[in-house]
Structure formats: structure tokens, C-alpha cells
Amino acid sequence: MGPLGKYLLRSVIRLVIALFVTSAIVFGALYLAPGDPISQLAGGRPLTPQQEKTLRAEYNLDRPLPERYVDYLGDVLHGNFGTSIAFQQPVSELIKSRIGTTIWLLILTSILIAVAGVGLGVLAARRPGFIDDSVLISTTIGLATPSFVVAAVLIAVFAVDLGWFPIFGSGGSSVGSKVEHLTLPAIALSLASIGFVARTGRTSLRVEQRRDYFNTAISRGIPERTAFRRHVLRNAMIPISTAIGLSIASIVVGTTVVEVAFGLNGLGSLLVQSVLRSDFPTVQAVSLILVVTFVVVNTLVDILYVLLDPRVELGTANR
Amino acid sequence: MSLLTVDDLDVAIGGTPILRSVSFALEPGEALGIVGESGSGKSMTARAIARLLPRGAVATGKITFDGTELLAAGTADMRRVRDGGISLVFQDPRAAINPVRSIGDFLAEGLRTNRKIGKAEARRRAVQVLEEVRISRAEARLAAYPHQLSGGLLQRVMIAAALLSEPRLILADEPTTALDVTTQAEIMAILEELRRERGLASIFITHDLELAAATCDRIAVMYAGELVEVQAAETLLERPHHPYTAALLAARPGMTERVPRLPAIPGRPLAAGDPIEGCRFAPRCPLVIDRCRSEHPALAPCEQSLSRCWRAADVKVPEAGAEQLDHA
Structure with a gap:
């Protein structure tokens, strides 16, 4: 196996370990959290010990924690997340009906972060002064403003006053309708990350612009724009892609706030609803999906390093 | 007609002078060594010729290469000069070659971008030029990345890249300073050989006066932002006409005898920006007279040399290793 293969194998092993640990934490944390799902199910009515015992057996709450975790893991691997206590239907079906919106939102947001973040970074690095x-x-403003404030402003200005975008909802199944409904939420979700990526980009582009190899390219008669793209932007993409990866991973969690603010029926709003109703199986499943997405995005960034920086695979990158 | 003329070149950064009225000419095929200590302006002279001055540096005067006035040249003219006119070899090849691109990519870049030469042809020429700088397994090296090559090998790649555009002038800014001594000798030998084979003119920037004298036709010595002496290499070592050149020669350790302490030029080197009325070397000069402190000498002929000194004729032949300047 070549060094690249070994590197990929290590990444995958790290991914599996991370998934194992996070699933245990997600599973364990819920049982430490206050609020008993049984009383939630009973809706405040007093239960006889017999009734409670039946319910606990039905939701597997009567067996020791490690045993339940192993069962849970086995079920999850078969795509079975149990039954929602609040919605009284299989969690996997709930997720299936909600996940589309969140995936669309994440894709739109990622595109915005990458394009606007890198674009603004390049603009700032190349045009010192006013720009x-x-x-x-x-x-700075983008970084400092919480996404729910951005959401409120965007809804007030672009949806209510100007009427350019719908105020509410996730839209139909067509791409056009999705983009129309999800543009404002994606902007609200991406604004802080765009700022982060743009600033990282500006700094690393400035550093790269002063490197000798940029001068070498100029001294060989390579046009300035081409030299910038090949030697400045290309090398700066190493820190920039880390910033983009980190941002995309963190917005996975941010979807909860924005989905609620814009009334989207995605996974984020499902998580909020199920937390409020102590719907443990749903909370577990959604948390797990969000964490898995986070870990997978980070692994993808690790792999991207090898493609961007030939020094990484030998473990000699130092800059 | 001279290949390159530098005429009354001044460079200043933020109003502080870095170069003061530098003038010289270079004939086709000639090898000129520019020698000086750090801050003397030797690298800045090279950067001005290559139009790679740092941001905020202002150059005035005239630099003419092969009929093109470089300081006034537009982007297109400058690109023509850079591709096939003047090629650069930088001090540290590890910094001058992009670490994330392969050697083959680096070599072919100029050919592919500037001359629209196809991939296969560019590759063929890259292999050929790598063999010319005596790199073994040239074909296989194309796929390598800079971090997989040694410093000496990488500097040869740099020289190969400089040759690929078939330049008329090679500008080498301390090409061996970042390398160890045995590698230095190899690199100098390769540069020398290629220069003779191809009839290239070259400017070799270094702080090593003897190395310059051994490899160049003519030497220009710089001190505090100006040229202080220009003379043919073969006579310079025997008969310097500027006290600074003489002091540099005296400061080299002798090859035959042990000295208790290496001789040094007394005093602190003047920066190009320091305002001073008379000769800029006067504060450190053993031959100083009153006139030196009040009147700035011009670069004037003295026997076979051009020297910026009021007492050019009185400069003594130094003895290697001798601490002749110790009285200061």
C-alpha cells in the first residue's frame, strides 16, 4: 500500500473511532439529562407501578445501560432508530421526511461560504485600501451577529418589506422552489462563516503573495493573474479549505436555530421539537446524524489536505 | 552595443535611499560579479534590474536591456524581457520553488504559459535541460516534489528552469549562499560551464570576493548603496584601487598559515540611508584625509580600475591574512 493509501486508511480508522465514541456520548448523555420520558408519555397523569413497568419494557428502559447501548448500536447499524415517543412513528421515517430540507440547506450554505468567503478574501488581499x-x-459585523438576529433582519427586509422571498416554509420538491425558500436561511446560516473564511483567506493570501515562488513566477514572465492563481491562491487554499471545512462542520449544529427561525421542517427543527418533548429516541437519532455529519466533513477535509499539499502524506508538512 | 546598461540608478524606500546613482554596463557574454556585504545594495540592484522591487520602493534612472528601457517598460514588454531575456536564479531554491507543485510542473510552467508549447514537448525539453545540469534520472525527477530533493539538486533545477527560456542574461543572486561548500563548488562549476557553452552574459551577486573573482570577468564592489570600485577580476585581487576592496581582501583568512584571530574591517558598515557628506567609507578607512570627510568622490578611472576614492592611487596591495588595518 502506498503512502496515500495508508493515509486514507488512517483517516477512515480515525473516523470509525470518532463515530463509536460520539455515539456512546450521545447515548449516555441523554440518560443523564433531566426529564423522564415515561412521565412525558403519561402526559402528567399519575401511573400505576404496573403501567409504568409495561411502558419501560416497551421502550427498553428497564434494562442496564451498557446492554441497551449495544442493542441500540446494533439497531442503528440496521437503520432502526426506534419509535418516536412524541410522534408515535418510527424515527427513521421521521428523519426521512425531514432530512431533505436540511441537506438542501447545508448544500446552499456551503456553496455560499466557499464562493463568498474565498471571493471576499481574494478581493481584500488584492485591493488594499478602501475595498x-x-x-x-x-x-467583523458578520462574525459578531448571531444567526437568529440575521434571520430576523433578513425576514423583515427581504421577505416582508420587499417580498422577494417567501417568509415561511421549506418549499416544494423542485430545485427552483427549494432555492427560493432556502436562500434567506442559507444567508443567515453562512454570514458568520463567510466572515471567518474571508479573513482566513485574506491573511493567508497576503502571506503567500510575499513568498519567493510568486516572485519566481513573475520573473519568468508569467502574467500576474495567472501567477496569483497558481502560486498564491493554490497554496493559500490549504488553510482556506480548513476554514471552510470547519465552518461547514459547525453550521451543521447551527441549522437548529435557523430552521426554527424560518419555520423549516428540517432535522434541526425536529431536534428542537423532540428535545422540548423529551422524545429521547428522536433526539438520539438526530444528534447522532448531526455529529456523524460533523465528523465526516472533518475527515473529508483531512483527505483534501493530501490532494492540496504533497508534503502531508509523508508527514513532513511544516510551515 | 552593451546588452545591459544601468545608468544613474537610484532606489529609495519611503524616502530613504537604498541605492545611490549606480551605473555600469554589461557586454553580451560577459560575466560581472557584484560584491558587497549585507545592506550594500547588491541584491537591490539585481531586483531593480528584474523589476522585482519590494512594495513601496521607487527606482529612478535608466536600465536598458537589449534596447528596452526596463523601468519604463509596459507589462507586455516586461514579459518579453522575462521570457527569453533575463532569467533569475534565487538564493534559496527551497523558498523560490513552489512546494506544492511538482518539479516537472515548475520547469514546464514558462514554456506552457508563455509559449503555448504542448505538454509532451515541454516535458521533453525539461528532461533535456535537467540532463544538461547533470541531474540523473531526469525523467523520474519530473514527478518529484521540491521537498523530496536536496538543496543542491533543487538549485540545479532552478538553474535548469532559468535556462529553459533561453535567456541572454542570467542574474544569480547569491545562488550558493544557502548551500554547503561542496555543493557550492558544483553549482558554480555548472553555472560557469553553461555560461561559456551558451555564450550567456551573467551577473553574479555575492559577498564572496574571491569566489566572484574566480568565476567572473569583471567585479563591481558595492558599499553603502553605491559602487565603490569596478575592475577586471584578474587585476582586482593584485591591485585594488579602493580601500574597502583592499580591506575585504585583507580580511580573508590566509590559506597557509594559522592566525590567532580572523581579521575584520573595523567599524560599523554604513547604511545606504545614513546621511553623510564626504566619502561613505571615510569613517572606517585607514587612508582617510580631511578631504574625504567633506567631499564625496565620484567613480573615476585610476590606472586599469574605476574607483570612488580620493586616494585611489595610494591603496596598498593587501597581504592575505595580515591584520594591516588593526591600528583603527
Whole structure:
């Protein structure tokens, strides 16, 4: 196996370990959390010990924790997340009906972060003075504003006042309708990350621009724009892609706030609803999916390193 | 007609002078060594010729290469000069070659971008030029990345890349400073051989006066932002006409005898920006007279040399290893 294969294998092993640990934490944490699902199920009515015992058996709450975890893991691997206590239907079906919206939202947001973040970074790095200052100021504002505030402003201005976008809902199944409904939520979700990526980009592009190899390219008669793309942007993409990867991983969690603010029926709003109703199986499943997405995105960034930086695979990258 | 003329070149950064009225000419095929200590302006002269001055540096004067006025040249003219006119070899090849691109990619870049030469042809030429700088297994090296090659090998790649555009002038800015001594000798031998074979003119920037004298036709010595002496290499070592050149020669350790302490030039080197009325070497000069402190000398002929010194004719032949300047 070549060094690249070994590196990929290590990444996958790390991924599996991370998934194992996080699933245990998600599973364990819920049983430490306050609020008993049985009283939630009973809806406040007093239960006889017999009734309670039956319910506990039905939801597998009567067996020791490690045993339940092993069963849970086995079920999850078969795509069985149990039955929702609040919605009284299989969690996997709930997720299936909600996941589309969240995936669309994540895709749109990722595109926005990558395109606007890198674009603003390049603009700021190449145009010192007014444009650079404007980018710095606006990204500071973007970074400092919480997404629910951004959401409220966007809804007030672009949906209510100007009427350019719908106020509410996830839209139909067509791409056009999805984009129309999810553009404002994606902007709200991406604004802080765009600022982060743009600033990381600006700094690393500035550093790369001062490197000798950029001068070498210029000294050989390579046009400035081409040299910038090949030697400055290309090398700066190593830190920039880390910033993008980290951002995309963190917005997975941010979907909860934005989905609720825009009334989207995605996984994030499902998580909030099920937490409020102590719907343990659903909370577990959604948390697990969000954490898995986070870990997988990070693994993808690790793999991207090898493609971007030939020094990584030998473990000699130092800069 | 001279291949390159530098005429009254001044460079200043933020109003502080870095170069003061540098003038010289270079004939086709000639090898010129520019020698000086750090801060003397030797690298800045090279950067001005290559139009790679740092941001904020202002160059005035005239640099003419092969009929093109470089300081006034537009982007297109400058690209023509850079592709096939002047090629650069930098001090540290590890910093001058992009670490994330392969050697083959680095070599072919100029050919592919500037001359629209196809992939296969560019590759063929890259292999050929790697063999010319005596790199073994040239074909296989194309796929390697800079971090997989040694410093000496990488500097040869740099030289190969400089040759690929078939330049008329090679500008080498301390090409051996970052390398160990045996590698230095190899690199110098390769540069020398290629220069003779191809009839290239070259400017070799170094702080090593003897190395320059051994490999160049003519030597220009710089001190505090100006040229202080220009003379043919073969006579310079025997008959310097500037006290600074003489002091540099005296400061080299002798090859035959042990000295208790290496001789050094007394005093602190002046920066190009330091305002001073008379000769810029006067504060450290053993031959100083009153006139030196009040009147700035011009670069003037003295026997076979051009020297910026009021007492050019009185400069003594130094003895290697001798601490002749110790009285200061």
C-alpha cells in the first residue's frame, strides 16, 4: 500500500473511532439529562407501578445501560432508530421526511461560504485600501451577529418589506422552489462563516503573495493573474479549505436555530421539537446524524489536505 | 552595443535611499560579479534590474536591456524581457520553488504559459535541460516534489528552469549562499560551464570576493548603496584601487598559515540611508584625509580600475591574512 493509501486508511480508522465514541456520548448523555420520558408519555397523569413497568419494557428502559447501548448500536447499524415517543412513528421515517430540507440547506450554505468567503478574501488581499477596509468591517459585523438576529433582519427586509422571498416554509420538491425558500436561511446560516473564511483567506493570501515562488513566477514572465492563481491562491487554499471545512462542520449544529427561525421542517427543527418533548429516541437519532455529519466533513477535509499539499502524506508538512 | 546598461540608478524606500546613482554596463557574454556585504545594495540592484522591487520602493534612472528601457517598460514588454531575456536564479531554491507543485510542473510552467508549447514537448525539453545540469534520472525527477530533493539538486533545477527560456542574461543572486561548500563548488562549476557553452552574459551577486573573482570577468564592489570600485577580476585581487576592496581582501583568512584571530574591517558598515557628506567609507578607512570627510568622490578611472576614492592611487596591495588595518 502506498503512502496515500495508508493515509486514507488512517483517516477512515480515525473516523470509525470518532463515530463509536460520539455515539456512546450521545447515548449516555441523554440518560443523564433531566426529564423522564415515561412521565412525558403519561402526559402528567399519575401511573400505576404496573403501567409504568409495561411502558419501560416497551421502550427498553428497564434494562442496564451498557446492554441497551449495544442493542441500540446494533439497531442503528440496521437503520432502526426506534419509535418516536412524541410522534408515535418510527424515527427513521421521521428523519426521512425531514432530512431533505436540511441537506438542501447545508448544500446552499456551503456553496455560499466557499464562493463568498474565498471571493471576499481574494478581493481584500488584492485591493488594499478602501475595498480591504470595507471587507474587514463587514466581516467583523458578520462574525459578531448571531444567526437568529440575521434571520430576523433578513425576514423583515427581504421577505416582508420587499417580498422577494417567501417568509415561511421549506418549499416544494423542485430545485427552483427549494432555492427560493432556502436562500434567506442559507444567508443567515453562512454570514458568520463567510466572515471567518474571508479573513482566513485574506491573511493567508497576503502571506503567500510575499513568498519567493510568486516572485519566481513573475520573473519568468508569467502574467500576474495567472501567477496569483497558481502560486498564491493554490497554496493559500490549504488553510482556506480548513476554514471552510470547519465552518461547514459547525453550521451543521447551527441549522437548529435557523430552521426554527424560518419555520423549516428540517432535522434541526425536529431536534428542537423532540428535545422540548423529551422524545429521547428522536433526539438520539438526530444528534447522532448531526455529529456523524460533523465528523465526516472533518475527515473529508483531512483527505483534501493530501490532494492540496504533497508534503502531508509523508508527514513532513511544516510551515 | 552593451546588452545591459544601468545608468544613474537610484532606489529609495519611503524616502530613504537604498541605492545611490549606480551605473555600469554589461557586454553580451560577459560575466560581472557584484560584491558587497549585507545592506550594500547588491541584491537591490539585481531586483531593480528584474523589476522585482519590494512594495513601496521607487527606482529612478535608466536600465536598458537589449534596447528596452526596463523601468519604463509596459507589462507586455516586461514579459518579453522575462521570457527569453533575463532569467533569475534565487538564493534559496527551497523558498523560490513552489512546494506544492511538482518539479516537472515548475520547469514546464514558462514554456506552457508563455509559449503555448504542448505538454509532451515541454516535458521533453525539461528532461533535456535537467540532463544538461547533470541531474540523473531526469525523467523520474519530473514527478518529484521540491521537498523530496536536496538543496543542491533543487538549485540545479532552478538553474535548469532559468535556462529553459533561453535567456541572454542570467542574474544569480547569491545562488550558493544557502548551500554547503561542496555543493557550492558544483553549482558554480555548472553555472560557469553553461555560461561559456551558451555564450550567456551573467551577473553574479555575492559577498564572496574571491569566489566572484574566480568565476567572473569583471567585479563591481558595492558599499553603502553605491559602487565603490569596478575592475577586471584578474587585476582586482593584485591591485585594488579602493580601500574597502583592499580591506575585504585583507580580511580573508590566509590559506597557509594559522592566525590567532580572523581579521575584520573595523567599524560599523554604513547604511545606504545614513546621511553623510564626504566619502561613505571615510569613517572606517585607514587612508582617510580631511578631504574625504567633506567631499564625496565620484567613480573615476585610476590606472586599469574605476574607483570612488580620493586616494585611489595610494591603496596598498593587501597581504592575505595580515591584520594591516588593526591600528583603527
